Amino acid sequence: MNAARRIACLLGESPAAQGATSACALMSDVAHGFSPRVEVCEVDSCVFVDITGLQRLFESEEQIVRAIRHVVEKMGIVMRVGVGGGKAIAHIFAEGEKRNHRGTESGRSEERSDFENRTSPQTSLSLRLCGFSLSSEKERLAGLPIRLLRPSDDVAKVLCQWGLRTIGDLARLPRKEIEARLGREGILLHRLACAEDDAPLVPTPAPETFREVVDFDFGLSNLEPLAFVMRGMLDRLAERLECRGLAASDVRVVLTLADRRRHERTLSLAAPTRDAKTLLDLIRLDLVEHPPDAEIEAIAIDLIARPPRPAQLGLFEPKGPSPDRLATTLARLSAIVGRERFGAPALVDSHRPEAFALVPFGEERRNHARDPSSRLCQTCGHRDKSVLVSRQCRAGTELQRSDEKIYLGNVSSLPNSLSLRLCGFSSSLSSVLRRERTTQAIAIDALRARIADLRGPFRLVGEWWAATSFARDYYDATLCDGSVIRLYRDIVANTWVIDGLIH
Amino acid sequence: MVAELRERLRGTAPRGHGHLSTGLAALDELLGGGFPEGRLVEVVGGQASCATSVAVQALAAATRRGEVVAYIDWPDAFDPRSAAGAGLDLARTLWVRPQTVKDAIAATDLVLGAGGFGVVALDLFGEKKKCNHDYISSSSFLRLARAAERAKTTFLVIAAEHVAGTFAALTLTCGRACVAIERSKGFSPGRTARVDFRSPRIQ
Numbered sequence A: 001m002n003a004a005r006r007i008a009c010l011l012g013e014s015p016a017a018q019g020a021t022s023a024c025a026l027m028s029d030v031a032h033g034f035s036p037r038v039e040v041c042e043v044d045s046c047v048f049v050d051i052t053g054l055q056r057l058f059e060s061e062e063q064i065v066r067a068i069r070h071v072v073e074k075m076g077i078v079m080r081v082g083v084g085g086g087k088a089i090a091h092i093f094a095e096g097e098k099r100n101h102r103g104t105e106s107g108r109s110e111e112r113s114d115f116e117n118r119t120s121p122q123t124s125l126s127l128r129l130c131g132f133s134l135s136s137e138k139e140r141l142a143g144l145p146i147r148l149l150r151p152s153d154d155v156a157k158v159l160c161q162w163g164l165r166t167i168g169d170l171a172r173l174p175r176k177e178i179e180a181r182l183g184r185e186g187i188l189l190h191r192l193a194c195a196e197d198d199a200p201l202v203p204t205p206a207p208e209t210f211r212e213v214v215d216f217d218f219g220l221s222n223l224e225p226l227a228f229v230m231r232g233m234l235d236r237l238a239e240r241l242e243c244r245g246l247a248a249s250d251v252r253v254v255l256t257l258a259d260r261r262r263h264e265r266t267l268s269l270a271a272p273t274r275d276a277k278t279l280l281d282l283i284r285l286d287l288v289e290h291p292p293d294a295e296i297e298a299i300a301i302d303l304i305a306r307p308p309r310p311a312q313l314g315l316f317e318p319k320g321p322s323p324d325r326l327a328t329t330l331a332r333l334s335a336i337v338g339r340e341r342f343g344a345p346a347l348v349d350s351h352r353p354e355a356f357a358l359v360p361f362g363e364e365r366r367n368h369a370r371d372p373s374s375r376l377c378q379t380c381g382h383r384d385k386s387v388l389v390s391r392q393c394r395a396g397t398e399l400q401r402s403d404e405k406i407y408l409g410n411v412s413s414l415p416n417s418l419s420l421r422l423c424g425f426s427s428s429l430s431s432v433l434r435r436e437r438t439t440q441a442i443a444i445d446a447l448r449a450r451i452a453d454l455r456g457p458f459r460l461v462g463e464w465w466a467a468t469s470f471a472r473d474y475y476d477a478t479l480c481d482g483s484v485i486r487l488y489r490d491i492v493a494n495t496w497v498i499d500g501l502i503h
Numbered sequence B: 001m002v003a004e005l006r007e008r009l010r011g012t013a014p015r016g017h018g019h020l021s022t023g024l025a026a027l028d029e030l031l032g033g034g035f036p037e038g039r040l041v042e043v044v045g046g047q048a049s050c051a052t053s054v055a056v057q058a059l060a061a062a063t064r065r066g067e068v069v070a071y072i073d074w075p076d077a078f079d080p081r082s083a084a085g086a087g088l089d090l091a092r093t094l095w096v097r098p099q100t101v102k103d104a105i106a107a108t109d110l111v112l113g114a115g116g117f118g119v120v121a122l123d124l125f126g127e128k129k130k131c132n133h134d135y136i137s138s139s140s141f142l143r144l145a146r147a148a149e150r151a152k153t154t155f156l157v158i159a160a161e162h163v164a165g166t167f168a169a170l171t172l173t174c175g176r177a178c179v180a181i182e183r184s185k186g187f188s189p190g191r192t193a194r195v196d197f198r199s200p201r202i203q
Helices: A020-034 A061-074 A087-102 A105-119 A137-142 A153-161 A167-171 A175-193 A223-244 A276-289 A323-337 A363-370 B002-012 B025-031 B051-064 B080-085 B101-114 B138-151
Strands: A007-012 A038-041 A046-050 A079-084 A209-220 A247-257 A262-273 A296-306 A342-348 A356-359 A387-390 A399-402 A420-422 A433-435 A442-444 A449-462 A470-479 A484-490 A495-502 B040-044 B068-073 B093-096 B117-123 B154-159 B170-174 B178-184 B192-194
Touching: A007 A020, A007 A061, A007 A087, A020 A038, A020 A046, A020 A061, A020 A209, A020 A223, A046 A087, A061 A079, A079 A087, A087 A137, A087 A175, A137 A167, A153 A175, A167 A175, A209 A223, A223 A247, A223 A276, A223 A296, A247 A276, A262 A276, A262 A323, A276 A323, A323 A342, A323 B101, A342 B080, B025 B178, B025 B192, B040 B051, B040 B138, B051 B068, B051 B080, B051 B117, B051 B154, B051 B170, B068 B101, B093 B101, B101 B117, B101 B138, B117 B138, B138 B154
Parallel strands: B040 B154, B040 B170, B068 B093, B068 B117, B117 B154
Antiparallel strands: A007 A046, A007 A079, A038 A046, A209 A296, A247 A262, A247 A296, A342 A356, A342 B093, A387 A399, A420 A495, A433 A442, A442 A449, A449 A470, A470 A484, A484 A495, B170 B178, B178 B192
């Protein structure tokens, strides 16, 4: 036996009630937050943690276990803990703790006091944490029932016939005689009874995907009860992420529908987060936008974990919106105004003044920082990237996927330059314009105003090499009320169009 | 000299809030440093005014400081090219194009609630019939003003007529080349600044 080795066994007390997989996974995540060497035993619904060396961080083993128990029980999982020199011994101590609580009616009262102990950390844990007393592990094992060694049925029957009731009874027998009568299993049992356990701990890799599953007794057709269930699931997932110091970068929601079909939704978050409320908002908004078309019988939520992005603030830059809240805000904006109607405007490499693109807000700056391959071309200021280009057509905006390049170079800006308000009068004005004979003034019925001064024309010709060629004569017209509008005559179609109001 | 400086400061700046530059030197001087931080500022002007340009200049000044800004564009009249020409950093601008006034108010509420935006501009400039300002309850602006105060965001409302009522900490009336303080908590009304704008280039 390695005397220096200390193994803690975390044993879920009521796996059927809590959900065995979930409780085991949760305990595993908590254990990974304390030690990198964790073995998960799904069969027994227990987790072994190598706590050797943790005394450098905690004063005693008792404090280590108290800290683990505090985190686990905060998540609503009731568990037993045992600490020993090996996995099997630790498991026996954890089982022995359970026996103490469930044995008799006095055990029930003890269970109540045990609950009170758990809720008040100041109380002594010596009653519950087996293996912490000053007496040797062998002496503590001696008082426990022999069935905790988990012998096979045949061997258990023989031991019963021999009149052995406790582990101590077995330990007192000579090993050679045991070997002669019970064979290899007898030796193993005798070694355990003598607190000799050298089975190695096989570390289980820490999972990178966190999963919660809930099956419903009745199909759900409404989003509100589903959100209520999801809140609990996401709370548990968030706590598991917190234990590991991770955050969710992607969320996958799988709904099993009444007709056995699966409705899957995957959300990529703008920034890794472990805020349950944010995640719930994002999922709920997505499900409102893409509702399932049948009743929901089960839900599974998978979170892809990544290390949280450290917030590196510039010394001379003001703090912007936090990534979590920004992601939620953008998702809510999407639900209110539509996905295509918000974003960061970007100029398109086009000769048409009205051309623009709408890119996801915040993405450009992130790409600048993260993706070295998407740096700007220093000479032309172009970046090759397929974007959602929104052609400016105020009467009815049409969206199309295009490979047109976004112009990201510096626009030559003039200080105190006026802004143009684009008007809704994009229709042809040929029928409502009339040129007066004496002056250059034009009466525009649409604006009910007379033009006092007309500056122009400024000719703009472009894309003559393509079918979309255009040629325009631009004018800045000052109306009688002092307002200035920008309008142009389409030379090809011979029509007048009000471009906008200089405001 | 210090006493004189104190006297001048007492007369020009409202207390308790910082100021954000409007991007226009004359207006900054008029307002004692710029728009009050975390307050609702109403920029009112008809067709023959420079209200939009004043707002865009404030947004541009904020992006030059490295802040993130938002433009809630109910009339769908924002022109990215001329705004970029006025110095606005488009990558730092969240442009929202709601289709109804109700959606515009809800979107503004969301953006202000997110926090971290230096300036948020709500554009309600448009035809009277189409805009129907009566639809916006005064409690909406109270809520938005509170949200702006919590987020310490300067909240600009661009409109052809007064819409924010008493919840505006500052109301500016814009002419073609001048901006006047119409109502303010801390300034005497009627003071005017002349601003010189250039026409946007056709490019």
